Amino acid sequence: MQDIKQNLADAIRKSRxxxxxxxxxxxxxxxxxxxxxxNIENGRGNPKFEKLYPLVRHLNISADRIFYPESVTPQPNLQKLFIMLNDCTEQEVAELLPAVHYLLALMRKRDNSEQ
Structure with a gap:
């Protein structure tokens, strides 16, 4: 149980x-x-769900960072992108998708031609 508390503490401190x-x-x-x-960041106590839920939601912490920290690879730019997309409306995401597909195709074409 202490490992989970420390994982939670680390994830919250890092995100904050x-x-x-x-x-x-x-x-x-x-x-x-x-x-x-x-107290939570120091791994003390056992936070109630009423505190934990808004905290984890506000900081956009995925369950993997708490329960499977060894499988989470540090990709700060990807994390920032997820946070930005999480704040978008469904309509905004729908409008962004074609642009993202186009940009990825251009970048991958460029990368392949450089090899």
Whole structure:
């Protein structure tokens, strides 16, 4: 159980700092006491679902980062892209898809011609 608590602590701290948030600011955003964030990041206590759910959702932490950290490869740009896409409406994603397909085709064609 301690490994899961440490995985959770590490995932929350990493995501929070990547977003440039202090523990106090994150607590303020979520309406928590700042000690709650401090305790979770230090692997202390057992956060209730009512605290854990908004925290993990706000920081966009996938379950894999907590339960299977060894399988998660660090790809910060991909993570940033997922976060950006997660904030899009379905209509925005639908409009972005053709542009993404086009850009990927151009990039891959360029890469193949350079080899």
């Amino acid at each position: 700092t990547e977003l440039g948030l202090s523990q106090e600011k994150l607590a303020e955003i979520l309406g928590f006491d700042s000690r709650t964030i401090l």
